[in-house]
Amino acid sequence: MTEPVPEKVLHMCLSRSWGGLEMYPARAAQALRMLGWEAHGLAARGSRVAESFVSAGLPCLEIPGMKLAPLWIKRVLDYIQHNNIRVLHAHKSGDMRIAALCVALNPELQLFFTDHMGVTKPKKDVYHRWAYGKVNRIFSISDATYQRNIAAFPVCPEKISRLYPGVDLTDFEFPFGDGAREQLLGSIGIDPSRFVIGLPARISRDKGHLEWVRALGALRRRRSTDDWTAVVIGATDTGNSEDVRFLGQLQSEISEQKVDANIHFLGFQKNILEWLKAMDVVCVPSRNEAFGLGVVEAMAAGTAVVGAETGAIPEVIGSGGGRLVSPDDADAWAAAINDLMDNPHDRSRMEETARQRVEAAFSMSGHARKLIEHYQRN
Known part of the structure; x- marks a missing residue:
């Protein structure tokens, strides 16, 4: 009997900092792998985030960084297609430039975004309406940030869910x-x-x-x-x-x-x-x-x-x-x-x-x- 093909997700975080936000993607990807999913990473080349994916034994595509990310869209899309990935999960607001562009060029992709920062500044200008219009769901990491997210993001409240992060x-x-x-x-x-x-x-x-x-x-x-x-x-x-x-x-x-x-x-x-x-x-x-x-x-x-x-x-x-x-x-x-x-x-x-x-x-x-x-x- 042929083994079922695992479902696949690409967690992207192009931050070069190192804190709870940056630690989360590899940890979540590991947990998803334990449940049968094939998890990949997208990170800035040489960043601690990239190291965390590699240390966890997860495949990771590294690109120069957030500012140059849109220039690497073909490389990212080729990676997604080659690995038959259908789910993207972004973790930093700057990631959305390349994440939304991926969905615009490949509408079969599903896009999720976790707001780790509890954004308060409204994101309702033309760019943000376009970018977040590509998102299937936004995750708020607490009740305290959920209401802020509803007020800040240019999506209907039904597309925002509170989802606590976890620890192993x-x-x-x-x-x-x-x-x-x-x-x-x-x-x-x-x-x-x-x-x-x-x-x-x-x-x-x-x-x-x-x-x-x-x-x-x-x-x-x-x-x-x-x-x-x-x-x-x-x-x-x-x-x-x-x-x-x-x-x-x-x-x-x-x-x-x-x-x-x-x-x-x-x-x-x-x-x-x-x-x-x-x-x-x-x-x-x-x-x-x-x-x-x-x-x-x-x-x-x-x-x-x-x-x-x-x-x-x-x-x-x-x-x-x-x-x-x-x-x-x-x-x-x-x-x-x-x-x-x-x-x-x-x-x-x-x-x-x-x-x-x-x-x-x-x-x-x-x-x-x-x-x-x-x-x-x-």
């Missing part, structure tokens, strides 16, 4: 006992008996680092600095001049709050899941998270979360899955962290609730099944 829960199932934690913390000189407060986010003003440092200053005024250590995991050199200026301001604030000896900047870490497990509490002070992948990863790792009560963070945490605090209230942040330090049993209950919520709402396998439903329905 098996990634979090590796053994990580006290010995592994001690070794990891000891590698950067942290006493493992200390309470570890983490912030996993690249250095950027919108991620809330400044407010977090002020919260740590308020915590210092509440209790001894010998009790705790703070860890920042995320790129410090983003190549953005505004981020460079902000890093200088952040370092000045750290000195002013007198918490210099308590904060460690680790930069980007490939073993981020180990670090999430090593932390006692993860803080997410971002003002406007469209989803909050860091929140979900911390919850899946079994680590307590304190998040800003803004954007999508409250809906992601849900009832009992973490603490919510006003992003500007340093004393409230300090009180929440202090309470979790003093009440390990409450912290354990919160962690268990959070893990159950991730299993129910944010698994990558469940996300991939819903993607397939949409791919096959349109």
Whole structure:
């Protein structure tokens, strides 16, 4: 008997940055492959996105980049035709120039777009009406962004669906006992008996680092600095001049709050899941998270979360899955962290609730099944 031909999808992301948006396409493609689909990637040549497709063992077409993408339309269309691909899935607004052009030249293609950023600026000019007019469905990554998408995109509301991203829960199932934690913390000189407060986010003003440092200053005024250590995991050199200026301001604030000896900047870490497990509490002070992948990863790792009560963070945490605090209230942040330090049993209950919520709402396998439903329905 002849084996059935797998259905095929091309995930495209021409961004040269590296964050939750850029990590998603290869992860989703892997999950689709596990469900029998043949998933391909389209990425900027030499980008981290391209590397992620290749590392996952997925075929990837690399082109020079977003600005020159339309010049490579024939190469992309030839690749699509050669591999008999019928579904395109774009992840960056700039990708839509080549994605919509592909559909215009090959109307048999279906096009899907995920808005990872929670767009607020209306996209209803002539170009955007043409480009998004080629889309079969737009995915909003949270309820918080769904209404923004309805207002911003030039498509009827029936073409927009909320679809939470997911995480692969098996990634979090590796053994990580006290010995592994001690070794990891000891590698950067942290006493493992200390309470570890983490912030996993690249250095950027919108991620809330400044407010977090002020919260740590308020915590210092509440209790001894010998009790705790703070860890920042995320790129410090983003190549953005505004981020460079902000890093200088952040370092000045750290000195002013007198918490210099308590904060460690680790930069980007490939073993981020180990670090999430090593932390006692993860803080997410971002003002406007469209989803909050860091929140979900911390919850899946079994680590307590304190998040800003803004954007999508409250809906992601849900009832009992973490603490919510006003992003500007340093004393409230300090009180929440202090309470979790003093009440390990409450912290354990919160962690268990959070893990159950991730299993129910944010698994990558469940996300991939819903993607397939949409791919096959349109």
